Amino acid sequence: MPTYEYHCEKCGHFEVFQKITADPLEECPTCGGQVQRLVSKNGNIVFKGSGFYVTDNRHSSDSKESSDDKAS
DSSP: OOEEEEEETTTEEEEEEOOTTSOOOSBOTTTOOBEEEOOOOOOOOOOOSSOOOGGGGOOHHHHHHHHHHHHO
16 A cells, blocks of 8 residues: 655644545544645655566466477
8 A cells, every 4th residue: 555645734744554546635633634645755666576577477388388389
């Protein structure tokens, strides 16, 4: 779920985890004041693990068929 940053007129800045399809908040969950959703700069993507390759999802039978096609 993405993190959205809001600014409350009374409390200041806060962040909320919301679904993409959820409507923006209209009042602060802490004090009930009026809030405005901010444009966040948090666009960093972190890939963990060995990586993503074309061969990651292939079965051994697929690679045999493709090598047979190349031979003919």
